[in-house]
Every structure is written in structure tokens, then in C-alpha cells.
Amino acid sequence: MDRELTLICSTCAEAIALDDGCLWVSRRQADTVRQAYRALEQRRTDPLDGSMSFGLADLLALPEPAVWRADHRDCDPEREDGGHYRIPADRLRLRADLLDWTAHLAGKVWLPHTDWRDLLRETRTGSTRLAVSGPRPPAHLAAF
Template sequence: MAHELIAICDECKQAVADGEGSLWVDMAEVDQHTINVRAWKQLEAKPATDRLQTYSFSSLLSYPEPAPWRVHHAACDPAPDANAYAIEVHRCRSWADLVVWTSHLMGKSWLAHTDWSKVLEGAGESLGRRIVPTVPPTLHR
């Protein structure tokens, strides 16, 4: 069976075969991002006007980085004991799989604290390093 998408291990930079690894996010990093954003808002917010919160351009540059999704072979995983939300790579082998997972993840309150959008954008533009299409997709912009 030919795959539309391939998962590339962040550690060894090799393709991850079915049953050999996962796409995952560390939930401790998700929780930390939530805390960091809350602290950032308290430190950087300008006085609200008409119930609209504003931030300076320079403060936006210090916005906390979201928790990264990673791909690893089980043997390459630097944090095998992490409290991770993991998706086995064999469950993300097609564009349809990626759409279904995105739909599922959109129901998670913590998704916005991750870089899932970068995973999707990277795959869609064939520039990703975690999920890579076997054939560059056609983009209609």
C-alpha cells in the first residue's frame, strides 16, 4: 500500500515505518504554554479600551512559543516517559487521515497551545519536517 504522507523522525531524520513510532506532543509542555500565555498577557497587556485588549508590536514578538508536535521512532524517542498525546504514524498516512485527526484535535481545548497548524502547513506546502507528502500536493491559492 502506497502512503500519501510519511513521518520523519526528528532525531535520526529517517522515515518512520508503521508500528515504529508516533507523532506526539508533551502535555507538560502544553500545560506550561498555557501558564506562559497567561503570564504574558498579564505582563504585556495595555489598558483595555472598549473591552478590546491591545498589545504592542514588540510585546507580540515575545509571545510564548507553542508546544511542538514531534515525530520519533520509539527507539529514538528522547522522552519515552513523557505524558504525551501520541498518534501512531500508521494512523496519519493519508490526507484524509490528517483531516480526520485535525477534526478530532479541534475538540481538544489544548490544541491552540500546540504548533499543530505548523504541522499542517508544512505538510501542505511540502516544507514540513515531521509529516511529508510523498507527492507534492497541488495548492489552489
């Protein structure tokens, strides 16, 4: 089988068709988001009964999840940054590869503070960072 998933470079908008790039996220940014959530929990937890209460303003003040982005190796604006988690394009060819990566990443405390869920959903229709081909699940099977 050829490939179902092709990363699209966020810098030059061309396909990463020759596996000369990766999907990456800043672990530092994801950890910053995680710490903001933890700080909110600590601020809004009642020390007497452990219950939490917070308002819409608290939620709106939280930072957005860290964004996974794709880049060619030569386009990557932060290619030397060792704080980034990188998945090489040649390890991300099929939807099943994304399942494997999801299983692998599920143990990372920072994963829920990234937009990985959005990336998974993009395998239905494609996006600006991920082109998809091959059979697609029927729309009526979508969870939302």
C-alpha cells in the same frame, strides 16, 4: 492505497516507515504556552471596559508554540513521559487522516498553542518531519 504521509524521526532523521513510532507533542509545554497567553490577557485587559491593549514587546515575549515531533519508538528521548500526546504512525497514513486528527484535536484547549497548523501546511510539500507522496494540490490553491 499505500501511504501519502511518512513521519521522519527527529532524532535519527530516518523515515518511520514500519509504523514503529509516533507523532507527539508535550501537553505540558503547550499548556505553559497557553498560560503565558492567558497571563498576558489578564495583565493587559482594562478592568473597567474589558478592552485589551498590548505592544509588540508583549507579543515578542510570548513563548513559541509547542512543536509536534516525530520519533521512532526506540529513538524517542522521552518515551515514558505520560504527559505527551501521541499519534501512532499507523494512524497517520493519509492526508485525510490528518483531517480526522484535526477534528479530534480541535476540542483540546492546548492545540492552538502547538504548531499543528504548520504541520497541516507541510502536507503540501513535505518537511523535515513529514515526507509526502501522491497528488498534491496546485500551488495556486494555497491559502497564502
